[in-house]
Amino acid sequence: xxxxxxxxxxxxxxxxxxxxxxxxxxxxxxxxxxxxxxxxxxxxxxxxxxxxxxxxxxxxxxxxxxxxxxxxxxxxxxxxxxxxxxxxxxxxxxxxxxxxxxxxxxxxxxxxxxxxxxxxx
Amino acid sequence: xxxxxxxxxxxxxxxxxxxxxxxxxxxxxxxxxxxxxxxxxxxxxxxxxxxxxxxxxxxxxxxxxxxxxxxxxxxxxxxxxxxxxxxxxxxxxxxxxxxxxxxxxxxxxxxxxxxxxxxxx
Numbered sequence: 001x002x003x004x005x006x007x008x009x010x011x012x013x014x015x016x017x018x019x020x021x022x023x024x025x026x027x028x029x030x031x032x033x034x035x036x037x038x039x040x041x042x043x044x045x046x047x048x049x050x051x052x053x054x055x056x057x058x059x060x061x062x063x064x065x066x067x068x069x070x071x072x073x074x075x076x077x078x079x080x081x082x083x084x085x086x087x088x089x090x091x092x093x094x095x096x097x098x099x100x101x102x103x104x105x106x107x108x109x110x111x112x113x114x115x116x117x118x119x120x121x
Numbered sequence: 122x123x124x125x126x127x128x129x130x131x132x133x134x135x136x137x138x139x140x141x142x143x144x145x146x147x148x149x150x151x152x153x154x155x156x157x158x159x160x161x162x163x164x165x166x167x168x169x170x171x172x173x174x175x176x177x178x179x180x181x182x183x184x185x186x187x188x189x190x191x192x193x194x195x196x197x198x199x200x201x202x203x204x205x206x207x208x209x210x211x212x213x214x215x216x217x218x219x220x221x222x223x224x225x226x227x228x229x230x231x232x233x234x235x236x237x238x239x240x241x242x
Binding site: 001002003004005006007008024025029030031032033034036038055057059061067069070071074075076077079080081082083084085086088090103105107 | 122123124125126127128129145146150151152153154155157159176178180182188190191192195196197198199200201202203204205206207209211224226228
């Protein structure tokens with residue numbers, strides 16, 4: 001069992017200006033399937049606008065923002081939940097006044113995607 | 122893309138008294154690898170004390186509690202993070218005065234666990 005009293009104990013990474021990420025649970029902890037990160041996006045900043053062959057499952061902790069996806073834009077705030085499918089172009093924008101903070105879970109490398117029923121592998 | 126303005130939009134399940142669960146992202150949404158749930162544990166209540174062949178990755182939203190695992194008990198609160206490995210006996214206890222609320226992610230059925238480097242499949 002690994003317990004962090006607070007996610008701030010984890011070293012932050014800021015690969016994109018204004019977007020601070022902490023990898024709070026990873027394969028280094030023995031997590032076999034997926035990785036949990038906590039993001040803090042500064043007001044006025046945005047995560048990269050991109051797509052990739054893995055999904056995001058997101059829980060918004062605090063702050064206000066907008067998530068952009070294939071179908072357009074949706075406002076998000078505390079307690080919002082976002083599922084971003086594989087290969088969908090997306091970004092998360094922080095509107096402020098407080099940072100947009102969210103939990104974001106992604107599959108670890110080497111995962112095997114289970115196709116929903118009815119789809120071919 | 123699926124967006125819930127708030128996780129409360131999802132129908133709750135209370136299979137264990139005092140433990141309300143909402144499955145906020147599942148394979149029904151097209152999520153291929155893991156399922157996100159949001160739990161609310163009433164003060165004085167606890168999740169079942171058990172083990173199972175899948176892991177938990179947990180982010181604590183609010184409230185105060187205790188997580189019990191193989192190595193003993195740890196206090197948890199807002200912004201705490203818990204990784205519970207496969208087959209480790211565990212439970213989450215809500216101390217109050219407010220409900221213990223947390224995000225809990227588990228692998229979906231049929232997943233392929235990626236072993237950490239150095240271990241055999």
